[in-house]
Amino acid sequence: MSAGATLSAGAGKEPLLAAHNLTKAFGELRAVSDVSLSFFPGELVCVIGPNGAGKTTLVNLLSGRLAPDAGRIVFAGGDITRLAPHDRVRLGLGRSFQITSIFPGLSVAENLAIPVLARMGRAAAPARRAWKVPGVAESVRKYLDEWQLADYGPLPAASLSHGSQRLLEIAVAMAGEPRLLILDEPTSGLSLAEKPEVLVHLRRLAARAHATMVLVEHDMDIVFSLASRIVVMHQGMVLADGAPEVIRDDGRVREVYLGAALEAAPSQRRERAPGPAQALLTVRGLEAGYGLGRVVQGVSLTVHRAEVVALLGRNGAGKTTTLKSIMGLVRPSAGEVELAGRRLTGLAPHRVAAAGIGYAPEERRIFAELTVRDNLAVADQLARRNHQRSRPRLWPIDQVYALFPDLARLAHLRGDQLSGGQQKMLAIGRALMGNPEVLLLDEASEGLAPPVVRMLGEAVARIRAQGVSILMAEQNAAFAGTAADRLYILEKGRVQFEASSAELGASAEILHRYLAVAGGEARASGATP
Amino acid sequence: MVQNLLFQGLVGLTGAMYLWLIAAGLTLIFGVLRVLNFAHGSLYMLGAYFALSASLWMHQGFWPALAVAAVGVGVLGVLLEVVFVRPIYRLAIAYQLLLTFAFVLIFNDAVKMVWGPLYQAPPMPAGLGGSVVVLGRPYPVYNLFILLAGVVVAAALWLVFDLTPWGRAVRAAASDREMAAALGVNVPRLFSQVFGVGAGLAGLGGALTVPMQTVSPGMGENVVVDAFVVVVIGGLGNLWGAFVGALLVGLLQAYGTLFVPVFDLALAFIVMAAVLIWRPAGLFGRSG
Numbered sequence: 101m102s103a104g105a106t107l108s109a110g111a112g113k114e115p116l117l118a119a120h121n122l123t124k125a126f127g128e129l130r131a132v133s134d135v136s137l138s139f140f141p142g143e144l145v146c147v148i149g150p151n152g153a154g155k156t157t158l159v160n161l162l163s164g165r166l167a168p169d170a171g172r173i174v175f176a177g178g179d180i181t182r183l184a185p186h187d188r189v190r191l192g193l194g195r196s197f198q199i200t201s202i203f204p205g206l207s208v209a210e211n212l213a214i215p216v217l218a219r220m221g222r223a224a225a226p227a228r229r230a231w232k233v234p235g236v237a238e239s240v241r242k243y244l245d246e247w248q249l250a251d252y253g254p255l256p257a258a259s260l261s262h263g264s265q266r267l268l269e270i271a272v273a274m275a276g277e278p279r280l281l282i283l284d285e286p287t288s289g290l291s292l293a294e295k296p297e298v299l300v301h302l303r304r305l306a307a308r309a310h311a312t313m314v315l316v317e318h319d320m321d322i323v324f325s326l327a328s329r330i331v332v333m334h335q336g337m338v339l340a341d342g343a344p345e346v347i348r349d350d351g352r353v354r355e356v357y358l359g360a361a362l363e364a365a366p367s368q369r370r371e372r373a374p375g376p377a378q379a380l381l382t383v384r385g386l387e388a389g390y391g392l393g394r395v396v397q398g399v400s401l402t403v404h405r406a407e408v409v410a411l412l413g414r415n416g417a418g419k420t421t422t423l424k425s426i427m428g429l430v431r432p433s434a435g436e437v438e439l440a441g442r443r444l445t446g447l448a449p450h451r452v453a454a455a456g457i458g459y460a461p462e463e464r465r466i467f468a469e470l471t472v473r474d475n476l477a478v479a480d481q482l483a484r485r486n487h488q489r490s491r492p493r494l495w496p497i498d499q500v501y502a503l504f505p506d507l508a509r510l511a512h513l514r515g516d517q518l519s520g521g522q523q524k525m526l527a528i529g530r531a532l533m534g535n536p537e538v539l540l541l542d543e544a545s546e547g548l549a550p551p552v553v554r555m556l557g558e559a560v561a562r563i564r565a566q567g568v569s570i571l572m573a574e575q576n577a578a579f580a581g582t583a584a585d586r587l588y589i590l591e592k593g594r595v596q597f598e599a600s601s602a603e604l605g606a607s608a609e610i611l612h613r614y615l616a617v618a619g620g621e622a623r624a625s626g627a628t629p
Numbered sequence: 630m631v632q633n634l635l636f637q638g639l640v641g642l643t644g645a646m647y648l649w650l651i652a653a654g655l656t657l658i659f660g661v662l663r664v665l666n667f668a669h670g671s672l673y674m675l676g677a678y679f680a681l682s683a684s685l686w687m688h689q690g691f692w693p694a695l696a697v698a699a700v701g702v703g704v705l706g707v708l709l710e711v712v713f714v715r716p717i718y719r720l721a722i723a724y725q726l727l728l729t730f731a732f733v734l735i736f737n738d739a740v741k742m743v744w745g746p747l748y749q750a751p752p753m754p755a756g757l758g759g760s761v762v763v764l765g766r767p768y769p770v771y772n773l774f775i776l777l778a779g780v781v782v783a784a785a786l787w788l789v790f791d792l793t794p795w796g797r798a799v800r801a802a803a804s805d806r807e808m809a810a811a812l813g814v815n816v817p818r819l820f821s822q823v824f825g826v827g828a829g830l831a832g833l834g835g836a837l838t839v840p841m842q843t844v845s846p847g848m849g850e851n852v853v854v855d856a857f858v859v860v861v862i863g864g865l866g867n868l869w870g871a872f873v874g875a876l877l878v879g880l881l882q883a884y885g886t887l888f889v890p891v892f893d894l895a896l897a898f899i900v901m902a903a904v905l906i907w908r909p910a911g912l913f914g915r916s917g
Contacts, residue, residue, distance in 0.1 A: 427811055448817075449810035465808040467801045478801045481794055482813030534813050 114177070116141045116280055116312050117193070122161055122171035126517040129510070131157040133336035135171075139280065144313045146323045149333035150549045151521025152506070155316045158333065159284050162314070163195040164188045176279065189218070194278030196286060202269050204258035208249055211257050211268060212240045215276035239275070247271040247301065259390075261416030267298065274305065280312040281305075285520075285547055287319055295319065302326060318549055324348070380405045380569050381426070381457075381538045386435035388425040389593075395421040397593035398435070401571075403538060408560060408570045410580035410601075413590035419573035420462060422590070423540045426571075427459045428452040439538065453482055456491070458536030460527040462543040462573075466515035473511045475526055476500060479534035486535045494566045495532040503559055504529050521552050532563065539563065541572040545579040557583045636764045637883050643772040645879025646779025650837060651852055652859040652871040653786065654830030660866025661803040661823045664714060664725050668732035670853025672828045675736060676702045676835025677844045678744055681751050691754030691840075698836030699829045706828020710821045733850070740846045748843040757840070771840055778837060782830070783872055790868070799823060803866070858901045864914025873912060 115138035124132040132154045139145055147155050160166040162173060164185035173181045175193055183191075202211050216239045244250045247267055252260060257268060270286050286302070287295050299322055305311050317323050323330060323344075330347040332340040340350045347353055381403040389395040396418040403409045411419045424430040426437050428449040437444045444452050453459070458479075467475050476497055483493055501508035504525040510518060518526060524544060531539055544560075545553045553576075560570060560583045574580040580587060581601045589597040655669045666672075676698040683694035709732070717724045757774050760767040790796035802809040802816050810816045835849075842848075859878050863870025878897045885893035892899075904912060 429807055429811060448815075449807070450813050450815045453811055453813035459811040461808065461811075465805050467804040467808070469804055470797070470800055474797055474800075477794070478797060478809065478814065479812040481798070485813070530812065 113140050115139060115174075116176060117162065117314075118174045119158075119162065120172040120174070122158070122173070123169050124157055124161055124166060125169055127513055129513065129517070130336050131517075131519075132161060132168075135333075135336070135338055137331060137338065137341070139312060139314060141312050143328050144315065144326055145329045145331060146315045146317055146327035147331045147333060148317065148320075148323055149339070151552045152519040153333040154336040154519075155333055156284060156519060157336075159195065159282050159314075159316055163193065163282055189276065189278070192279030193282070194273050194276045194280070195282035196269050196273040196284060202257045202265060202272060204256065206257060207254050208257055208260070208268055209240050209244065209253040211272055212243050212275050215272055216240060216243075219276060243271055243275050248297075263415030270298065270301070280314065282314045282316075284316045285318065286315065287317065287322060295322065299326070318547060320550075378405045379403075380407075380440055381571065382436075382438045383422070383426065384436045384438075386422065386425055386432050386437065388421050388430050388432040388435075390430075394433075395593055396425060396432070399590070399593070399595055400435075401588050401595065401598075403569045403571050405537075406564055406567045406569055407586065408564050408572070408584045410584035410587045411571065411573045411590055412575070412577055412580055412587055413573075414575070417590040418593035419590055420542055421593075423459070423542050423571070423573055426452070427457060427540060429459075453479075453534055453536075454485060456486065456535075456537035458531035458534050458539045460524075460531045460539070460541050460544065462546065464520075464523040464527045466518065466523045466526055466530075468514065468516035470515055471512055472507055472515065472518070472526060473497075475515050476507070476530050476533050479530055483533055483535040491535060491537075493535055494568065495535055497533065500529040500532055503532070503562060521548050524548060524556075528559070532568075536568060538569045538571060541570060543575065544572055545574065545576045553579055632764045632766075633887075636766055636768075637887050638880065639763060639768065640772075641880035641883030642876070643776055643879070644882055645875045645877075646775050647834070647838060648855055648859050648879055649779050649872055649875035650782060650834035651831060651856040652863075652875055653782065653868060654827035654834070655853075655856050656860045656863070656866055656868060656871040657786075657830070658824055658827035659860070660868070661799055662710075662714075662718075662820050663722075663866075664718075664824075665722070665729070665865075666827070667726060667729035667853070668709075668736065669827075669831050669856065670849030670851075671733050671736035672702050672706065672831035672849075673835040673852055674740065674844075674846070674849035675705065676832030677839050677848065678740060678835075679832065680836035680839045681749060681844050682744075684751055685749075691757070694839075695833065695836045699833040702832025702835070703825045703829030706831075707821050707825035709828070710824035714824065715817065715820070736849075737846050744846075746846060748845045750843050751839050753840045769841075775837060775841075782833070786868055795822075855897070858897050861911060862901050862904050864911025867911065867913040870911055870913030 117139040119135060119137045122132055122135045123130065135154075135158060147158065149155050157166065161168050164180070164183055164187075168181065171181070172179060175188070175191060178191070180188055180191065180193070203214070206214075213236055216236055217233065220233065220235070240253075241250075244253050247270075249264070249268060249271065252264065257265060260268060266286065270283065273281055273283070283302075287298055302313070302315075302322075303326065305313070315323075315326065327344055329342065330340075330344055331338060332347060332350075332353050340347055340353050342350070379402050383399060383401045386396055386399045387394060395416075399418065399422050401409070401411075411422060413419050421430055425432045425435075426444070428444070428447050428451070432445065435445070439455050439457065442455060444455055444457070447455070467478065470478070480497075483495070486493075501511075506522055507525055507529055510522060515523070515526065524547075528539075528541065528544065541560075545556055548556060557579065560572075564570060570584075572580065572584065574584075584601050586598070586600050588595050651669070651673055654672075655666060658664055658666050658669070679698040679701045680694040683689040683697040684691070687697075689697065713728060713732075714725070717728060753771065757771045760769045761773070762768070763773075790799060798809065798814045798819060801812070802814055802819055806816050809819075855878065859874040860871050861874075862877060863872070863874030877900065881896045881900060882893060885896040889896070908914070
């Protein structure tokens with residue numbers, strides 16, 4: 101079926117980009133295995149597949165960030181297999197990254213000026229004189245308006261919220277006016293409210309005849325509403341390739357990917373243990389921010405022993421800063437953090453960790469050059485010290501491996517050889533290794549394929565079953581609803597609402613008001629429409 | 630002719646080990662703390678003076694003098710890190726350069742005040758003097774000892790950094806200090822220790838060169854330039870790269886003297902320039 105669909109999509113046309121028998125292995129792991137694909141002018145191809153299927157590796161091979169072990173890549177009639185990334189960009193093959201990669205120190209406008217200058221062949225123009233190059237200021241203004249970033253033009257890119265930084269990154273990639281643009285999870289990190297906005301931009305771009313796009317994406321709504329063709333990857337190989345209707349009806353695809361999401365996710369919530377709940381982590385009147393901005397403006401919350409609590413809110417609501425302030429990575433300007441009656445406010449991060457708080461950050465922050473095993477072992481000393489203080493060691497390495505069997509299989513790989521989803525598991529496993537009483541999970545479900553989200557839900561339940569409390573920051577209301585006992589909704593740095601997850605699920609009005617999601621649409625981010 | 634070439638290779642390897650002993654600490658400190666320590670040459674010089682004083686003033690033997698130099702300079706390094714370097718991690722790198730350059734000036738004058746401006750030639754340690762015939766020509770025993778010392782230091786560093794929990798924590802902190810702290814690593818203390826180890830290596834390097842050359846103020850400056858070349862070729866912050874870079878520069882200098890004596894001083898710099906053009910992050914550095 102795949103051959104027929106491909107032929108009809110590109111009937112009579114030369115492919116703009118063609119990969120022939122691409123293979124790339126990391127040690128024993130064949131991340132991409134004998135993949136042949138063609139992309140035709142004007143197509144919008146979505147690449148989907150479970151975490152670790154090899155999507156990001158494929159993108160890295162196409163964009164030149166990685167060199168293939170075998171195979172050829174042909175772009176616009178020329179062999180580019182050995183070409184450096186910047187030479188490919190010059191030929192018109194652009195890409196964006198799964199992890200936000202803009203220049204944080206430059207202003208938003210300057211970030212946009214870089215591709216504009218590069219297109220004019222003036223990449224080396226000194227930043228100060230860039231604006232004097234004819235046409236630059238006009239082009240940049242056009243892109244600022246187009247992406248609704250005009251208000252932020254002079255601000256440093258680092259000051260934007262995570263979501264706006266993603267928008268800027270896509271805008272920067274577009275500003276290069278590539279002939280083919282590869283977008284690696286352009287909506288990861290965006291809230292449900294922000295996703296449609298990006299979608300509108302992508303649609304408009306797709307409508308332009310000359311733009312050809314390859315999109316790696318987990319959100320099935322986006323995939324099925326945008327794609328002219330869908331490529332499904334599984335274990336490094338192309339499992340299926342065809343029009344959306346064909347893919348939707350493909351039995352194998354349903355089995356390995358969509359099928360898992362279509363089954364109703366069983367509720368992982370369990371009844372809380374009877375008896376009076378004991379407050380473990382208490383946050384009172386927390387205020388924190390960067391520079392002049394007050395990102396967190398008086399957050400108070402409580403996490404009880406063996407309780408899973410979710411902080412819900414849009415990008416920029418202050419969720420991450422709240423977690424970082426608890427961890428001691430951001431110094432709060434006011435307020436208090438207490439763990440089992442012990443004051444943690446103002447302590448250095450390693451002391452907070454020693455007190456019993458573990459942290460798995462949104463960006464994963466895996467030690468790239470350490471093996472998976474060494475990444476886990478970094479927290480080993482911490483666990484030993486805590487163990488000596490008569491806290492039983494709940495998460496020795498074999499328990500972590502039992503929780504995430506993938507990590508045991510990949511133990512000898514370097515951290516940067518893991519896929520995004522595997523790195524999420526490693527970040528959580530690594531935090532558990534320190535034997536925390538409270539685990540802080542920042543956007544744990546973000547960017548994960550539906551089956552993995554379900555697995556994460558099970559992992560959360562098992563962690564909690566061991567008596568560890570979890571405080572998670574989430575944008576995925578559906579995941580938070582099934583995994584958490586209680587939720588706080590954050591907006592503009594304040595707690596706006598507190599409820600049990602059952603109460604919140606029933607209140608479509610609250611969901612709509614604070615998260616801009618209609619209650620009926622609250623669903624696992626990967627469910628098919 | 631073949632013997633000649635081999636002998637020159639031995640000379641090159643010895644030179645390489647002298648370079649490696651100095652470059653190791655420099656690249657270690659940069660790799661972990663991201664501090665480019667201009668004063669590394671001064672620490673090397675202090676190591677030489679510490680060893681000299683231990684043998685001349687305190688009438689200690691060679692081995693205790695080595696220990697005095699390595700430990701003494703290491704402790705000094707910890708003090709420098711805690712008092713001066715720690716407050717400026719947050720500032721731009723220019724401040725680090727200014728600060729460590731100030732150390733160079735201060736230590737040079739301090740050395741003149743304490744030990745005088747004159748060249749001093751210390752005694753050769755017992756048992757390591759004299760020479761043996763290698764490849765048909767006499768070769769100083771002490772140079773063979775340096776070859777061994779370089780390999781021992783390399784092996785020791787590899788063991789410590791790759792196989793001990795402390796080394797693992799250092800590598801983690803080098804990669805992401807905030808995340809390491811969130812996993813319970815006491816990063817400020819670790820940084821002091823690493824600076825101390827790096828300084829101690831400089832001190833050891835200085836002490837080891839003592840029997841073979843005169844000790845004088847300013848002896849660090851010449852050496853630190855060569856060490857920088859080695860470290861840049863290998864990739865700033867990469868220990869293995871510094872080892873290979875030292876071998877490359879050492880051999881180049883030895884064979885350069887043999888074949889193109891006019892250029893032998895420039896050769897290392899030409900190689901460095903070539904590496905910077907082709908692989909700006911160094912042979913073993915990671916780009917980006």
